[in-house]
Amino acid sequence: MSAHEPQAAFKTRAAAALHDPILKIAVERTAGTAEAKRAVAVEAFPDFEAARTRAAAIKDHVVANLGHYLEQFEANAVAAGAVVHWARTSQEACDIVIGLCRQAGAKSVARSKSMLGEEIGLPHALAEAGIARVETDLAEHIIQLSGERPSHIIWPAMHKTREQVSELFRRSHRDPHAEETIAAMAESARRHLREGMLSADVGISGANFLVADSGAVCTVTNEGNAELSLVPPRLQIVTAGIEKIVPSMGHAVHLLRLLARSATGAALTQYTTFYTGPKRESDRDGPEEMHIVLVDNGRTAMREEGLAEMLRCIRCGACMNHCVVFRQIGGHAYGGTYPGPMGAVLTPAIDGLAKTRDLPNACTLNGKCQEVCPVNIPLPTLLRGWREKSWREGLEPKATRAGIDLWAWFAQRPKLYRAATATALKSLRAMGRGGWLRKVPMAGGWTRYRDLPKPAAESFMAQYRKGRRR
Structure with missing residues (x-):
């Protein structure tokens, strides 16, 4: 699988999740709140349907002209002082990042949350290279301490209750919280993480958008950890899927309005930052070098094999927050990097249908995921496509075919x-x-x-x- 570790069968993982009463509490606390907040945000958004129609058109245009916009982005990023690398596979991407870290003599990296990093197995690669990793996102910090995988693309630790997090922090932090409050636990994490953020040799992040006409990289966070991860270190590395390209700042802003409302129900995420090249002579701070690793890892094949609409995805997580299956079993049961409806489409493309055919078959096809998707991805149609392919290739069990x-x-x-x-x-x-x-x-x-x-x-x-x- 994409996380480079052995995986039990989907049905085994799902059965374990259904027997876990704590998991249901944790998932409902987060997904239920997200669903309610999104509903309020969309109700207050004028012409939401028109906005998502335009967003889908923007993404479709970029995917259809991907080569043009990638070349434009590379030229402008290089002109701004960045170095652009190209990676066809997850292994190539990890090799580039590890090579850059070794060239810099890095002993530690500060990493801002990135699902692309999880997809290519970057945490595993850094560990194998003997490079210490500080996960600066609060939820990713929880995941790192517990030795687990993210269970959601926006809230990686959503499967944990605050009571479990409190116990984890008490065991792991040098100066743990004294009061059983969320604010006290957050302050404990801040004390624990700040030193690692400020002393890291390299800062690594993903990207929410890559702006073609300026070569800028956009990151979106709720904690400001991307800024603290990327600005103090002398070397900044960005890993991003090639589908993250948008033509201009105006297009990025339009998608940002939909991303924040769909993900957290907010009008705009607290920290939205655009980086264009490394530190200039007139800048007071910033990295001395900026490297951008553009990753394919099956995306070109998806475009050519009938999954181009999936490349619209802006990673908001709305589809899983509203999914009746995800709400019962959580994210880990899906086994891949991406859970929920989007994961049921993406994981077969990344890891192969033979290993993952249970994911499309787990969907009820009720259509709620497409209804809430801010870029109107026809997820039920794409899932049916995987089912049909599984049938044509004879991957279904004999008992199923007989029935x-x-x-x-x-x-x-x-x-x-x-x-x-x-x-x-x-x-x-x-x-x-x-x-x-x-x-x-x-x-x-x-x-x-x-x-x-x-x-x-x-x-x-x-x-x-x-x-x-x-």
């Missing part, structure tokens, strides 16, 4: 199908108690964790026909 073949046989015989449906409804209603079904033959995957509602006395089609006769 669908049996259903198709009945479906092609309407009278028999209606008779079988009526019989099944009567049987299920007979098994129900108090309006619910606690056990159903061949549906143990559902009833092991939750009850099924008792079905109506008649099928939908039977009710529909009656309604038409009235």
Whole structure:
């Protein structure tokens, strides 16, 4: 998998998550709050639908003309004093970063949260190279201390309750919090992290946007940790996917308005910073060198293989905050770098469908993810595409194929199908108690964790026909 560690099967991970009552509390606290805040923010946003239509058009235009904008960005970034590197794979990207750190004689790096860094396995590569890593984002700091993987692209530690974080800080911080308050815990982390931020030899970040007509790199954070990670060190390294390009500052600002509202429900994120080249003679501070590593890692292939719409993604996390599956199992169950609906599309593209076919099949296809996506990615359609490919390539288990073949046989015989449906409804209603079904033959995957509602006395089609006769 992309995190360079062995992974259990999706169904095993999902089963473990469903048996974890603390996880459900933690996920609902964060995702539920995010869902409510987004609703308020979108309601107050004039012409939100028009804005997301324009955002999708911006991203589609860039993806269709990716070569042009990448070349423009490189030329302007170099003119501003930065050095641009190109990486086709995650290994190439890590090799470039580690090489730059070694050239600088770096013993420590301060890293601002980056899902691209997680995707290419950068934390693992730094550890193998013997370079100390300080995760400056509060949630990533929690993840680093606990030795876990991020479970959300905006809130990497959303699976942790504040009670668990308090215990972790007490064990790990030299000067832990004395009071059981969020403010006291945040202050404890600030004391612990500040020294590492200011003494690091290299600062590493991702990028929310790359502005083609100026060569600028944009980072968005809620804590200001990107600024403290990138400005004090003498060497600044930015790793970014090639799809992060936007034509101009105006386009970046339009997308930023949608990103903040969709991610956290805020009008604008607290810290939005544009970096253009290293420190100049007139600057009071800043890095002496700036290197930008542009990473493909399958993105060109996605564009050519029918997944170009997924390259619109601005990594807001709204799709997972509203996903009924994610809300039950959290992010770790997905196994890859990216969880939720977006992860169910991206992970097969990154890690291969044969290893990850369970992810598209875990989706209910209710369409909520596309409904809330700020760039209107047709996630259900893309997930169905993976399912169809899995079927064509013979990746589905024999039992699944046999079951669908049996259903198709009945479906092609309407009278028999209606008779079988009526019989099944009567049987299920007979098994129900108090309006619910606690056990159903061949549906143990559902009833092991939750009850099924008792079905109506008649099928939908039977009710529909009656309604038409009235």
